[in-house]
Amino acid sequence: MRKYRFDPEADIAEDIRGKHGYDGDLLQIYAGNNGATVHKWHHYIPIYDRYFTEFRGTGVRFLEIGVKGGGSLQMWRRYLGEDAVIFGIDIDENCAQLDGQAGQVRIGSQKDPDFLNTVVDEMGGLDVVLDDGSHRMAHIRTSFQTLFPRLNQNGIYMVEDLHTAYWDKYGGGFKAPLNFFRFVRELTDDMHRWYHPRKLRHPGLGDQISGVHVHDSIAVIEKQPVHRPCHSWVG
Numbered sequence: 177m178r179k180y181r182f183d184p185e186a187d188i189a190e191d192i193r194g195k196h197g198y199d200g201d202l203l204q205i206y207a208g209n210n211g212a213t214v215h216k217w218h219h220y221i222p223i224y225d226r227y228f229t230e231f232r233g234t235g236v237r238f239l240e241i242g243v244k245g246g247g248s249l250q251m252w253r254r255y256l257g258e259d260a261v262i263f264g265i266d267i268d269e270n271c272a273q274l275d276g277q278a279g280q281v282r283i284g285s286q287k288d289p290d291f292l293n294t295v296v297d298e299m300g301g302l303d304v305v306l307d308d309g310s311h312r313m314a315h316i317r318t319s320f321q322t323l324f325p326r327l328n329q330n331g332i333y334m335v336e337d338l339h340t341a342y343w344d345k346y347g348g349g350f351k352a353p354l355n356f357f358r359f360v361r362e363l364t365d366d367m368h369r370w371y372h373p374r375k376l377r378h379p380g381l382g383d384q385i386s387g388v389h390v391h392d393s394i395a396v397i398e399k400q401p402v403h404r405p406c407h408s409w410v411g
């Protein structure tokens with residue numbers, strides 16, 4: 177990780193602007209942060225904006241897995257606005273003291289479906305999930321299997337720091353059975369179920385997916401109404 181560390185003396189905003197051509201509000205919110213520490217890979221900032229911008233200024237129900245010092249909850253509050261219903265979950269009991277500040281904080285594990293369902297019940301629904309929790313492959317999968325069915329139509333499910341999918345310590349590995357990108361591949365196959373004879377691998381998940389996007393260390397799974405595809409010749 178150390179080898180990817182950005183020079184602490186250099187200009188973060190300039191780096192993001194220059195490399196990624198992004199100069200929106202989230203850049204100012206992130207690079208100008210003087211609240212609780214928030215740690216993000218630079219290329220994530222424009223990716224977040226690309227998928228989350230439509231929810232700004234709305235009553236979006238946004239769940240972040242992994243609260244730590246609360247820096248990202250503050251960032252999401254500034255970015256999404258006062259009407260957003262922002263919840264964070266963490267296993268670390270110390271995070272409870274952040275409850276009610278930038279968002280609501282609940283203590284429990286992302287590998288516990290009952291806990292996750294209780295949180296979503298309390299939120300009154302779910303539009304966006306951002307998984308920045310344990311980064312363990314089995315946990316990421318359980319959270320997805322529990323939360324994706326609860327996601328509203330037009331919802332976004334984002335998992336970050338998926339370089340861990342290649343690291344043993346997180347249950348990953350290039351050919352590891354639980355490498356999350358294998359699961360993403362299976363979901364992609366399910367999304368294309370019309371075009372091959374295989375049975376759905378993940379009923380209730382793969383058949384509800386309208387789009388799968390993979391960026392460096394980030395997977396984004398979109399949920400929109402899915403229709404049997406059709407095509408036409410016009411003109």
Ligand SMILES: C[S@@+](CC[C@H](N)C(=O)[O-])C[C@H]1O[C@@H](n2cnc3c(N)ncnc32)[C@H](O)[C@@H]1O
Binds near residue numbers: 213215309
């Ligand atoms: C990378 S930090 C989150 C950072 C935060 N999102 C930010 O950007 O400032 C990961 C957090 O996940 C929490 N965590 C670890 N295992 C977890 C689990 N099984 N369920 C929920 N949270 C977990 C850790 O306690 C830690 O606070």
